[in-house]
Amino acid sequence: xxxxxxxxxxxxNFRQVPTKFSKETYLYWYELMQLIRQFELKAEEKYKMAxxxxxxxxxxxxxxxxxxxxMTATRQEDPFITAYRDHGWALAKGVTPNAxxxxxxxxxxxxxxxxxxxxxxxxxxxxxxxxxxIVGAQIGTGAGLAxxxxxxxxxxxxxxxxxxxxxxxxxxxxxxxxxxxxKLPVVFICENNNYAMGTSVERTSNxxxxxxxxxxxxxxxxxxxGMDPETVHDAVxxxxxxxxxxxxxxxxxxKTYRYKGHSISDPQKYRRKEELDEYKTKDPIxxxxxxxxxxxFATQEELDAIDARINEVVEESVRFAExxxxxxxxxxxxxxxxxxxxxxxxx
Amino acid sequence: MRTILFREALRExxxxxxxxxxxxxxxxxxxxEYNGAYKVSQGMxxxxxxxxxxxxxxxxxxFTAIAVGAAQNGLRPIVEYMTWNFAVLALDQIxxxxxxxxxxxxxxxxxxxxxxxxxxxxGQLGAQHSTAFESLYANIPGLKVISVSNPYDAKGLLKxxxxxxxxxxxxxSEVMYGEKGEVPEETYYIPIGKADIKRPGKDVTIxxxxxxxxxxxGAAEELAKEGIEAEVIDLRTxxxxxxxxxxxSVKKTNRLVIVEEQWPFASVSSEITYRIQKxxxxxxxxxxxxxxxADAPMHYAPNLVAAYLPDVPRTVKLVKEVMYLKK
Numbered sequence: 001x002x003x004x005x006x007x008x009x010x011x012x013n014f015r016q017v018p019t020k021f022s023k024e025t026y027l028y029w030y031e032l033m034q035l036i037r038q039f040e041l042k043a044e045e046k047y048k049m050a051x052x053x054x055x056x057x058x059x060x061x062x063x064x065x066x067x068x069x070x071m072t073a074t075r076q077e078d079p080f081i082t083a084y085r086d087h088g089w090a091l092a093k094g095v096t097p098n099a100x101x102x103x104x105x106x107x108x109x110x111x112x113x114x115x116x117x118x119x120x121x122x123x124x125x126x127x128x129x130x131x132x133x134i135v136g137a138q139i140g141t142g143a144g145l146a147x148x149x150x151x152x153x154x155x156x157x158x159x160x161x162x163x164x165x166x167x168x169x170x171x172x173x174x175x176x177x178x179x180x181x182x183k184l185p186v187v188f189i190c191e192n193n194n195y196a197m198g199t200s201v202e203r204t205s206n207x208x209x210x211x212x213x214x215x216x217x218x219x220x221x222x223x224x225x226g227m228d229p230e231t232v233h234d235a236v237x238x239x240x241x242x243x244x245x246x247x248x249x250x251x252x253x254x255k256t257y258r259y260k261g262h263s264i265s266d267p268q269k270y271r272r273k274e275e276l277d278e279y280k281t282k283d284p285i286x287x288x289x290x291x292x293x294x295x296x297f298a299t300q301e302e303l304d305a306i307d308a309r310i311n312e313v314v315e316e317s318v319r320f321a322e323x324x325x326x327x328x329x330x331x332x333x334x335x336x337x338x339x340x341x342x343x344x345x346x347x
Numbered sequence: 348m349r350t351i352l353f354r355e356a357l358r359e360x361x362x363x364x365x366x367x368x369x370x371x372x373x374x375x376x377x378x379x380e381y382n383g384a385y386k387v388s389q390g391m392x393x394x395x396x397x398x399x400x401x402x403x404x405x406x407x408x409x410f411t412a413i414a415v416g417a418a419q420n421g422l423r424p425i426v427e428y429m430t431w432n433f434a435v436l437a438l439d440q441i442x443x444x445x446x447x448x449x450x451x452x453x454x455x456x457x458x459x460x461x462x463x464x465x466x467x468x469x470g471q472l473g474a475q476h477s478t479a480f481e482s483l484y485a486n487i488p489g490l491k492v493i494s495v496s497n498p499y500d501a502k503g504l505l506k507x508x509x510x511x512x513x514x515x516x517x518x519x520s521e522v523m524y525g526e527k528g529e530v531p532e533e534t535y536y537i538p539i540g541k542a543d544i545k546r547p548g549k550d551v552t553i554x555x556x557x558x559x560x561x562x563x564x565g566a567a568e569e570l571a572k573e574g575i576e577a578e579v580i581d582l583r584t585x586x587x588x589x590x591x592x593x594x595x596s597v598k599k600t601n602r603l604v605i606v607e608e609q610w611p612f613a614s615v616s617s618e619i620t621y622r623i624q625k626x627x628x629x630x631x632x633x634x635x636x637x638x639x640x641a642d643a644p645m646h647y648a649p650n651l652v653a654a655y656l657p658d659v660p661r662t663v664k665l666v667k668e669v670m671y672l673k674k
Binding site: 079081110111112113114115116120122123124129130132133134137139140141142143144145146147148149151152170171173174175177178181334335336337338339342343344345347 | 459
C-alpha cells in the first residue's frame, strides 16, 4: 500500500492517457528524459567505480519530467538559470553530452573548459546561464537576466530554478518583491524534491506550501505535479504566456523527487527506502513510456531502438571525455579578467 | 580650467557614458526621484528617465543580484550604494557571482558592472557606518578596485570603470562629495591601474589613497617647512596595484611610509610592504612603516574618532623615524 507524501501524486497516479500532446512531443520527452537519466547513471558510475569524476556531484535522476515539460513550453531564446543540480538543464537546453561529460572529467573540451565542474555547467549560446553554487543566489541573478530582456525590449522569458532549500533564503523575498514591482519576465520554478540536503521541507518552515510565499508579493503562483511532463508543460506555458505579454512573474512549485542523495556522498539516512520506492512507482519515464504505448505513438521495439541510440551517445561522451586533454596549465590565469593585459600577482 | 564639485565630476562621468551607450544604467537607493542620497545623481532622472535611473527598495543583496544578472545578459549597470557599509549585504553577489562568473563559465559570461559609493568614515557615525573596505575587495581576484581622492581622478577613472569589461569596485567618500577641483570641459579617461605622483620629492615616499591623501599631503606640507621633501603617491587604483611607481620612487628616496584608512591586518599597506621589500630590498635605508586605522571598530566620541584615524602629526613623526631624525 503506497502512502504518498504529496497527495497530488496519488490522485493522478498512472491514469490512462489519451493525450492532447502530439506524438512528436511525447517522443521528444521520452528521448530527453532518457538522455538525462542515462547520462546521470553513467556519470555516477564513472564517479564511483572509476574515480574519473571528483568534487560535489548532484544527480538529476527522478526530476526529468521538469526538464521535459519546461522545454516544450519555452523557446530556445528563453534563458534558463539554475543551481548546482544542473546537468539535466544543460542537456535539455542543448549543451552536448560530450561537453557535459568532459566538464565532469575536468577536461579542456568541457562545457566550461574544465573550470566549472559538476556544479557550474554553462552554455551561453544555448541560453543556459549556468549552474550556480550558492543556494538561492541565482534567484536574484535570474531576475537580473529577465531585467536585461525587458530593458532590451525582447519578449524572451527567463526560467529561474531553485530548490526547496533555497526558498528559505532572504534573497528570494528581495527578488520576488522587485520582480513584481518591475513586472520582470521571469518564471520562478521551485523544484521541491522535499529535501534541503537532509532536512525535509516541514522541518525548515511553518509554511510548507512554498508556492504560498508568492502571496506576500501578490505574485501569481501554483503548485504543480512535477513528475508529469504534461502538467509541467501546461503550468509553465501559462506562466510564460503571462510573462511574454508583460504580465510579470509567476512562482511555480513543482513537486518532484530525487532518487539519489543530495550529492553522491549522501548516505540518505533521513528518508526511508519505502518512500523512495513509492516515488519510483510514479517514475516519469515509466509514465511517458506507458502513454506512448497506449496512444500507439511508437512500439516497444522503437523505444528500445531510441534507448540503444542514447546509450551510444552516452558511451561516446565517455570516450570523448577520456580522450580529451586536461586544460593547459596556462589556463590558470585565463578567464579571470576580460582584460587580457591584467597584471596578476604571481608570488 | 573650470572647477566643479566631486559629486558633479562623478555625475558627469556617468551621464557622458550613458549618453554614449544605451546599455549603461544607474540603479540604487534614492538615486532617481530623491536625486541621490548625496546628490551625486542629481538631475539624471530628468535627463535619462526612469528606465535608466532606477530607484530600488532597501534590498542591497536583491538589487545587486538583479544588476549582476543584467550584466551577464548584455547590459552595463552602475550600482550605487549609499555607503559600502551597506554593500556588505550584497557581498555574496559581488564575491561569489560577479567576480567568479567569467572563470566559472570558462570565459563565456563576463560581468561588466560598476559598484560605486561612499567608503570609510565620515565623522562621528559610529562603528557600523565607518569601515574602509578597499583591502577586503582588493583581496578578490576578478574584481578591479578604484579609490579616488579628487574630482579630476574621480571623473576620469569612473569613465574608465564604466567602459571596462570586468566588474569594478569604485570607492568615494561622503566627506569629499562637496569638495571642488579642476576638471577640464573636454572628455578624458584615466587608465585603471596607474598611480599618480601628487607631489614630487626626494627624501621620503608617502603612499596613500582616497581621503587619507589629505593626511599624506598635509604631512608633506609640514615636512617641507623643515626642509624635508616628501614624494606623495596617490594609488588611485588598489587592484591591480601599480607598485612600479612606488618602487621607482623608493629607488630615489630609499624610504617608504604608507597612510591608509584600512584596518591593519592584511591591509593595502601589508601588500605594498611585501612587494617593495621583495622588489626593492637593496634600495631601502629604513623599515617600511605605515599608519592605518586602529585595530578596532570606530567609536563615536570625537576624541576616539581622532585617535582611530591616521593624522598629520603622527605621519610627520613616522616620516622622521624612517629618516632617523630626532624630533
